[in-house]
Amino acid sequence: MSLEVLPAIAVAAVVAGAVGLGGALIVLAVARRRPALAAALGPLVVIAALGSGVAASIQAMVLPKSAVSAVLWLLVAAVPSALVVGLVLAVRTQRLGADRAAAVAARERDAAAESRRREVVAWISHDLRAPLASVRALAEAAEDGVAAPADAIRGILAENARMSGMVDDLLAYSRLHAPGVRLQLEPVDVGDIVSDVLATAAPIAQAAGVRVDGAVVGDAAAVADPRELSRAVENLVLNGIRHTPRGRAVRADVARDGAEAVVVSVSDGCGGIPEADLGHVFEPGWRGTSARTPGQGGGTGTGLSIVQRVAELHGGACSVENVDGGCRFDLRVPGAGAQAPRSSSRRATGS
Template sequence: MTPLAGVGLSAGVAAVVGVVGALGVLALGRRRTSLAAVLAPLVVVASVAAGVYASARAMFLSYEVSTTVLWLLLATVPVALVIGLALAQRTHRLAADRAAAVAARDRDREVEEGRRELVAWVSHDLRTPLAAVRALAEALEDGVAPQGRAAAGILAENRRMSEMVDDLLALSRLQSASFEPAREPTDVGDLASDALAALGPVAEAAGVRLTGGVDGAVVASADAREVSRALGNLLSNAVRHTPAGGTVHVEVGRGPGDPGGTGPDRRGAGPAVVHVTDACGGIPAADLPRVFDAGWRGTAARTPGSGGAGIGLSIVESVATAHGGRVEVRNVDLPDGGRGCRFTLTLPASR
């Protein structure tokens, strides 16, 4: 065989082996990219070795010489393997970086959409008290409204706007990356009792009965001020959505203990758990995941008629998250045969 024919044979065999190997690597790459990156350099070595060995045998070189040439070529396998491992590591890092970038982009888009929705809701809610203040001021200016009544109305609307602004500032602070609650042993039962006392006049005016109970001393490692805000928001939300004649019930107790904990009893004191049950009639199952979204309204039955910017429950969730706890909601059947919602706030036990 002429040298030119030998080169052609070598190239043909190398091409066939290379194409088959490349197809295998491509098929494997759809499932396991890193393994495909490791095998790619080995396919190159295998195709070259096959081409050279076929050419050597075709040119009637001795078996010993052909085998020696083949082993010399196969000696490059460790180098190819090292290169493949480096490629696999790089491929894995690039894939991880891409996944993280996509997740961050999606997260930023969700945050931006939530921010826009919140701004839209707050802008809508602020228009109502602003319009009321303007109408009362014009009526006062025209002399068609008693001064005392107009002044009282303006003060009430001003209070309403102040509450909205306070909620927005609280939510912004709680969701800040630098926020850290001032943790100290806090009796959650006392905070719940204070919240019940504070909401008593509001519930009485709405015809709603408030009941509650505390199962022993329930101490949590928490920021008393923020937890009080969360409990107040939960109760206010429950009273607002419970019709006259209904009941809002509060229970404070312990959740299951942590066997690996370091609580006072050395068995791991369970977390502090607060249940707030209202008689709102229930929330559609499709709406439950959005209950804690800032500015979300849902059904007309859950839309606050007065006061608030629709972020009270978002503040509750932010307080729970900042403490390493959680807040959940589910529909429940009430003893009187009606339907309601039970909000459950869980806070870490005091260490």
């Protein structure tokens, strides 16, 4: 190598290094927000640094114009290749980022689901102690002659029913939150489902001194899983009965919301829920105010979370708001067809 070209090489190295460093800083800044764009710019920074170095070295050397043109055209010819490489890197980076985000989200969902399942199991284990203790106490009382056998048997059967309900809640919660769960969707009349639920809940409401009533306005045809939808409506109605004082009423009204959805509105007389607690009522086992403490009356604290999950699996939603004297839960499911609501109405019997 001739000593005469050393100054030109030094100049080229300095200029190329400065341009490359500046480009690298820009790429790093862009990578914080848009990694794919940064990957596409990387090869172009290399070409820019190389071109700047060559241009600087040309200024320091005396070269024929033809040689200078050839070098510049070579650099220009390399730009498309750099763009292709940059685009490939950008696509790959974007895919890797999306895969990583999906993996992180999946791990977070699995962790949250596992945490919820463990909490539900813990709640069930804790709440089962009370009826088990009652069964044992009743059996011992009957054995010792303290209680009449008939009374003990009635109490044991009541506690058994209570435990069965708790286990059913646990199984329903686990099934609805299992990976790959699918509903058996079919055309249903939501009004008929609500009427059946009210008829079933009427004896429970009568024993609690609460009236149950409702109405179906317009077309109540929907596409839903009748078993799961019935469970959700039943949970809302029983929840309302449990928290409504004697002498007041629980209503379950059905109406169509445009052409896309059917809404079941369950109103109770609980006196309302504090605004700060409204966002927590669908959390499994959430312990809020005494007016809405899960587990009272033999529940597990999963009833409203099951309602929300059923709504989500149907592609709908469930919401709650305070109304005069109580609160109202709105369970929304997809309607069948796109026909407009009819003006006719019918009563949803049950009391």
